Amino acid sequence: MFYHSGKLQYQVRVDRPDPQFAKYLQQAIGGVEGEIRVAMQYFFQAMGARGDSKYRDMLMMTATEELSHIEFLGHAVALNLEGAPLTVQEDAARDPIVHAIMGGADPRHILSSGLSAMPVDSNGIPFDMSHVYASGNLAADMMANAMAEGSGRVLASRLYNMTDDAGMKDMLSFLIARDTMHQQQWLAVIEELGGMQAVLPIPNSTPTEHEATEHSYYFLNTSLDEPTPEGRWTSGPSLDGRAEFTVREKVEPLGQKPDLGRARPNSGTQIEQQ
Amino acid sequence: MFYHSGKLQYQVRVDRPDPQFAKYLQQAIGGVEGEIRVAMQYFFQAMGARGDSKYRDMLMMTATEELSHIEFLGHAVALNLEGAPLTVQEDAARDPIVHAIMGGADPRHILSSGLSAMPVDSNGIPFDMSHVYASGNLAADMMANAMAEGSGRVLASRLYNMTDDAGMKDMLSFLIARDTMHQQQWLAVIEELGGMQAVLPIPNSTPTEHEATEHSYYFLNTSLDEPTPEGRWTSGPSLDGRAEFTVREKVEPLGQKPDLGRARPNSGTQIEQQ
Amino acid sequence: MFYHSGKLQYQVRVDRPDPQFAKYLQQAIGGVEGEIRVAMQYFFQAMGARGDSKYRDMLMMTATEELSHIEFLGHAVALNLEGAPLTVQEDAARDPIVHAIMGGADPRHILSSGLSAMPVDSNGIPFDMSHVYASGNLAADMMANAMAEGSGRVLASRLYNMTDDAGMKDMLSFLIARDTMHQQQWLAVIEELGGMQAVLPIPNSTPTEHEATEHSYYFLNTSLDEPTPEGRWTSGPSLDGRAEFTVREKVEPLGQKPDLGRARPNSGTQIEQQ
């Protein structure tokens, strides 16, 4: 069950409101790299967690934190929209600066939300929940979470560079910090499970006889004219410790030429296909 | 530039066509865990790759392989739809087996595609390209790729269990094998870059002064009544080697109570808000 | 800032797991009538609230409650999926009951989530945040909320009828009850603002001179052959108390026949259009 405090998790201050930056910040709320995504992802993973219950608790605790991140980011968007133009006069419309500010803003911040945050990205596209990755597999989910936090910290770092407002920089430095922790927190679960060698290949419960293991450890060079890019993945022990990496180049297809034959009557095709 | 062979990368055989399994297989084509996603993800990552060009080549080569996976899976769907009912007679409609088969099938396999694969998931939902994660950050992208392959192998393993058709099991064992390789291939890039300690936190180019590092290494317990789940993430050195993990419990908010004041005239609110 | 308790807001018990009912329940989580929608709608309305701060507090408190509803519904879905088939044998595949159960289930509950809830509706369609209505106008938002709770209680009542599991009926009776309260709670705000007459027309801040009031109070019968449906809306005082309702039938258009003339060169049209 969830509870709430009336205060924000972190202080939000905007020294000079900027409607264009409000639009940029939306990416951190409703973008695929944003906070709604991680809040909901950890929440649904927690609800589906099976096995040691401490992972469930950990997921729910951080889901709860991410809800708080949405909250202070939402406030930051609203503060950046203070003073945005709500009416147009002829002179203003001809002023290139006013025009540019309005051109760079999200029109729905004026038309739809009344100068407030929306659950959308920086192009105004609503977040959709297909991005909530929750597979029931603990290792797959931890990878998904570390990935989400990696992309989140990339985004926060880019946002930090795109503003010179001291209040916004302060808030983003907090976000960058929490994304640092969260990245490592999920990878630490993998380390605790024995590290990459133990968890790979995901799922590690798939019986070997379900796998055509003769195809499991070669890098396939599908290029007609480029040499194989050599690296850790072309030789040496596989990361799961079960085999050696090799390379296959200029391979022939292993399968047949597909042929579905003629169409059946009643199938809605042209007569010539039947 | 792309080229094509008329043959499939791997042999596809269906011993007993099953329209319901055709629907399940769609998840491996057009689901978020499927092959369109990884083909396009590696393709767009390759197009945006900056830095050592071998990663670009590697991405493009595997993108090309994933296109071939779409192709043989698409053939498998079509073969599973052979013989699906295209007309209805009264008797059949009352036969529970026929009814069940048709109820469990994707109606669009009959109505829209003419018994062929579609770029949709097992609920008939079209794949959308928002799931193509390509951030320009090499480590973030490698994590995204390892995650995608992890979820892909989870899916292929579940599909393997959901059929008893020998041909389908053979094909899926090939997919499971390639997903094994691909998971490790992307993680091997991280190992080559110095391992997790070197790449974390992603992006490792963010200057320390952009980060409120006093918030970077504590696990935040946001629960009112659950103890902190202890683990690798609550003590010991951080995975990036820069600090020690700690814990904060029952923390007070650091921010203010948000207040946007009254609404401006002309903002489309009720008078009582202004 | 959000906090969490490890316990559910309400007790969840499933006496006889039913994968098909798990799919139905998804509508109450990720459907447009569901809990993610109201949780996020109240949350974003709260973040954008201007005017008397008590409405902000009220919105955030109920947003928090709705998050708890997602949580116990998610647990109910998982419990209904206990025992769902994860493997297929030839005999089973021919058993109409097994086939029917699997045909009626959401395949992604098996393939994607590992027998857990997903943020999707009963057809497996992910919730998208475009359904979060938060206009910044208090009265419009209260109407949106009352509407959402109305559709939510309709849904919960239908779900109640579609199960005979005592545990599920008990849980749904709680949901029905809370939806009763929430419907009235939002309408009570309107009553407190002076009732419908005072808040209408929304927004009540639009100056009269912005409105062609000669068109504001007639019901327009656009039918060629049906009489005007008489009722409260065809005569008597308007609900905002500003005028009398009237009716217009068989009206002629007030506008011109539209004509865009010929296309400009360079506009990508056919020559014949230019």
Place this chain on the structure above:
Amino acid sequence: MFYHSGKLQYQVRVDRPDPQFAKYLQQAIGGVEGEIRVAMQYFFQAMGARGDSKYRDMLMMTATEELSHIEFLGHAVALNLEGAPLTVQEDAARDPIVHAIMGGADPRHILSSGLSAMPVDSNGIPFDMSHVYASGNLAADMMANAMAEGSGRVLASRLYNMTDDAGMKDMLSFLIARDTMHQQQWLAVIEELGGMQAVLPIPNSTPTEHEATEHSYYFLNTSLDEPTPEGRWTSGPSLDGRAEFTVREKVEPLGQKPDLGRARPNSGTQIEQQ
């Protein structure tokens, strides 16, 4: 069956075409507050109407009117796009005004539609029909309609402020007027059904024994530190006349700590979860 006149329902005149305002107007066509939504919502409600047929007729008549609104708004968009730049010269590209105009325009008005309206919102996002609320419940639908018209009039009022074109202001004043009528028209149905007390709680057909009525009339304060916002919803008779409103603060969860136990074999999880 539908018919058409060649003339527009209302006169459309644009004195000074403005591509950026064309983009803003799209919100009134294809936004969630727009005319496609209400046209289709009333149309589908009409098709599903059960009970007194006058509501069906009323819905269909207004659906038909809303189609006419799409039509004149579409013409307004095209007229605002007259003269938009279709070619670029080097000098123009360096002119900040030209750049700003093009930056503020919807690129697809030039690239995709040939200077015409599209069924999209002001960010170019296509309308999707999930926003057509038609529940089969008359009261829920009337609330949905009043809400839609409320948000529509908020939007039209904001658009009115964002232009200084006399023709556009005239057209928008007509829209504002019709939205005034439509808001009240749907609420008048509720009044005719006996008013809010009679229709609440929606659906009023749910048997009392399906509802845990001990939870139906309290406002739940989920905040840890904010006092209950007092108002019409915290005391006094409930709006449905069945009970008194009360308040619950600092409530303990009523449910259990959820626990799904260990994962089953064959479920695609990690071994450690099983």
Place this chain on the structure above:
Amino acid sequence: MFYHSGKLQYQVRVDRPDPQFAKYLQQAIGGVEGEIRVAMQYFFQAMGARGDSKYRDMLMMTATEELSHIEFLGHAVALNLEGAPLTVQEDAARDPIVHAIMGGADPRHILSSGLSAMPVDSNGIPFDMSHVYASGNLAADMMANAMAEGSGRVLASRLYNMTDDAGMKDMLSFLIARDTMHQQQWLAVIEELGGMQAVLPIPNSTPTEHEATEHSYYFLNTSLDEPTPEGRWTSGPSLDGRAEFTVREKVEPLGQKPDLGRARPNSGTQIEQQ
């Protein structure tokens, strides 16, 4: 401006209601091959029509007809849902026929719409307006329309085969007939414009100097092992009468190996990329 008659364009009769066929029929309402699409496509094309106004009129007239098709199909869906189960008893839940019927139905027909049509396809996916193709180019639009009607008649023919209800077959035979007319109607515009030779290549207003015409008339065989499929497209005069078709096989790429160099500082990449 639109008007309406209270009667349907065509008689709808359902002899034996079938919830599963109701779901199938949804494809003809809200599927990409369905009536909402063509109604809206012709409507938006009409609003953007430039050049001879008779095409605008023609488009609007048929748009109006398609609205009437939505209407009678919507009634057909509702009639097929008459008698669908709204409550569940234990025995019924174990009856394979009941289970199969419910498994094959759209759950939202019960849960969301109250046994009525929805603007969704046969998988319950809401129609989205991105499928409204209206380019401003008359020939491109006519092709889009002929295509839409082609896919519509394919769908109607398949639906005809999937029912044995005499009333439904009668209604579908009307739809098939109108799709016959509409296919030809749009192609007749092309014939009137001079036929394919005159309208091709679309747009025929593109100046020849904007086109690298040395690449305009060869079929490119990108296969490594398949011979060129010979046909009308590999030799003989081009359909636009401007050149002869030829073939290119085993072509080398004409472009460079792409290289974006190293990443810039501040771009959120890993240090190793910079």
Place this chain on the structure above:
Amino acid sequence: MFYHSGKLQYQVRVDRPDPQFAKYLQQAIGGVEGEIRVAMQYFFQAMGARGDSKYRDMLMMTATEELSHIEFLGHAVALNLEGAPLTVQEDAARDPIVHAIMGGADPRHILSSGLSAMPVDSNGIPFDMSHVYASGNLAADMMANAMAEGSGRVLASRLYNMTDDAGMKDMLSFLIARDTMHQQQWLAVIEELGGMQAVLPIPNSTPTEHEATEHSYYFLNTSLDEPTPEGRWTSGPSLDGRAEFTVREKVEPLGQKPDLGRARPNSGTQIEQQ
């Protein structure tokens, strides 16, 4: 099976990078008129092709070519983003030109992709695969393909006009040329099948007795006040050679007034509807 060369199909050169044109180019990658769509459309049509296998081969060869188009367009986007601003200083933020450039750019090119192409359109909307039309009917698919190439060439021509960069114009002239070929290539299949008369009506396999042919050849004028637009579609032989075109004006509806009666108990409606 697919293969790849390291070189681009066509040379890409950008003389003066322009972030706004990068955004425009996205329409040609991820727009409905773009290359992902045709690549995937031909790919899925090929996988479902039944009948003469040369059409399958032809589809797959051109699908492969379109993948190469995505690739060089993706490179063009990245080159146009070279030098885009990644940091903001106070002065710059006040410079109208800088502001305009950033306002006209896609913010996600900076925030999400790290200055690279994304699988989205010019408004940043991700491509979704519902636009992959593959019906199994050869003639319907050829029409869909010719349509797609028509809209593609319209788009490429408009893009050509919207840039004055010589490198970009050169690349677009290649695209225009290939779209010329592809348009004709698909229509040539129809010609080879006997021309429009032979393939119409699509599908030509629908038995005549499934069609109410008395409704198959009249143009329906649904206007109340406009004369029938006379043309090839109002008289003369039908394009399929089976009948003569005629016209019907001021037609009365053929169907009944729809009536669903009262609602059933347990259907979640208001009592007044039951």
